[in-house]
Amino acid sequence: MIFEYMEKYDYEQLVFCQDKNSGLKAIIAIHDTTLGPALGGTRMWTYATEEEAIIDALRLARGMTYKAAASGLNLGGGKTVIIGDPRKDKNEEMFRAFGRFIQGLNGRYITAEDVGTTVADMDLIHMETEYVTGVSPAFGSSGNPSPVTAFGVYRGMKAAARVAFGTDSLEGKTVAVQGVGNVAYHLCRYLHEEGAKLIATDINQDNVYRVVQEFGAQAVGVQDIYGVECDIFSPCALGAIINDETIPQLKAKVIAGAANNQLKEDRHGDMITEMGLIYAPDYVINAGGLINVADELLGYNRDRALKKVETIYDNILRVFEIAKRDGIPTYKAADRLAEERMESVKRSRSTFLRNERNILNRTIR
Template sequence: MADVFLHPSYDEHEQVLFVSDRSCGLRGIIALHDTTLGPAAGGCRMYPYASEEAALKDVLRLSRGMTMKNALAGLPLGGGKCVIIADPAAANKHDLLRALARQVQRLGGRYWTAIDVGVGPADVDVMAEECEFVFTRASEFADDDPPAHYTALGGFHGIRALAAYLRGADNLAGLKVAVQGVGQTGADLIGQLVAAGAELVATDVNEAALRRVVEQHGIRAVAPDAIYDQDVDVFAPCALGGILNDDTIRRLRCKGIAGLANNQLERPEHGRALMERGIAYAPDFVVNAGGVMRGSLPIFAAHDRDLALRKIKGIYDTVLEILRRSEAEGVPAEEIAERIALERIRGGHAMAA
């Protein structure tokens, strides 16, 4: 593997730890990007990466994204992430999680971890057996009020803001939306959009999950690769990252993009490519911040659902401000959002979003 310090996504990370445990075969990476505003916070992802290089790239990009997300969300938190190189369906999943949790515990609170792809709230409860620095535990939420709902709610407000920018009103009736990914957050977002009168088309590589959503909401389904070609108002990526790239951007027929996936731009210059095509882009680390706004409260405050809901609703104003500034200054929205986040970090304090 190439020198970590020379990695294109390194971006002066404070700490990158490669962790292992012979007893269960753990191979993982913990990345702390920036702790200026507070302890690093970000989820634990379990995924069968094709290589260690792929895992390193993902964790570096994800942890940097958490720095931007937490700063823009007005949270007293820095950015971090961890990944486990494994199939989340593995029989020893809980052993892997406990082993990773012990590594997080050794950091003494510099990093707090949570749910992510392949790791759900019940899994975080397992990690809590070995580590006190975890959030989004299943035991902290009612069965009918899962953490994923708040991520989806933030996405809903982000799409409302994008609709207001595109159409001059945030009424979603008749808004055509293509959703890529119908996992917990994607499915929840679809339910909210359908209830608001939007017209949906969706896809997922998991055919059974897609079929359930189609039957529940009466929406249209397409094959995974066809989602980029849909003639819609909004494209909402809610699966994995890197899907806005040289190949897909030229195929898009949407007017704007707002979704819940992390790191949607394969490279920074793809933000400029979207702008040149006249496609408004709501930066993912703004739109998908609802989950951390709700779930991270135990790190620095008491559980306060009403406070979290007020902060999540504020995603609407943040997205709208970024889109308008992007248009006025001729600068990609991602750059505008990062500029605001970095200004807050340089100031050394969190500000209300």
């Protein structure tokens, strides 16, 4: 079954890592390294079964391939899951042992922080390998990625507005933000500075109070956010929130937000397209964090990273161009953007040879 799944989506490698002393049980999935080494975070979670952990690692790794490719990065997609409770099962040797496994892959996979892991965990991994990002700033990290991710979403939202309204100005536009945590707080700041009107909700009332006080947002209930009168609906919390129940309530013209996996099913992307809604695909618009952390591989330069994040604007416009060209919804056009770039690189690499290891070493060092 696992090999069938891997063959279906053309995965390259699945690595099982076990260390009895520390209790480490990790699975590294490497989907595609056409564009460069696979980069993807390490997630620690209490999976019900080993099979569930494997499928999650594979699914997440493939998503990273598409995000990196669509963002114009010279990186492939990978992901790690560690089976365990991040609240009580962590120990130093676990992450150091895992770092040695990463080092053994000799640069094919580079890890980062993800759900259930922290900067401190990355520092432990860094003790054993250089193939890790998101470490403490003292080791050359870019620090908190939330403001940069928000900047990318803001740029992508402006591009979507240009398609929907004929101008990318958000002044006077009403934006309904679902979930105003770390990323969305900074997004609200950008929107407020441009003169947008904000409607906000969050399960954490302190988050809502903060954007009401600082940015003059209008607060609404968690279930009320879908039906408010607005120009742009910005989902920045949970995934699967574009679904059969919420779509009929939407009054926005544009959907553009930071949340992952916003469409519950592909058919919901078809539904909103048929309704005439302008949808900025999530993994294209929220790629600022990945772009930012990828810059660490070059020796982090914030100005350079932000310049690259600005190109999310162009990437979103390119998605809409492909959707129009091929007569497909934008969620499919985003995949096509990534696939066309990977295919183009595959064709060009067939015409010459080069030393990938030396190139990688120059990048990392």
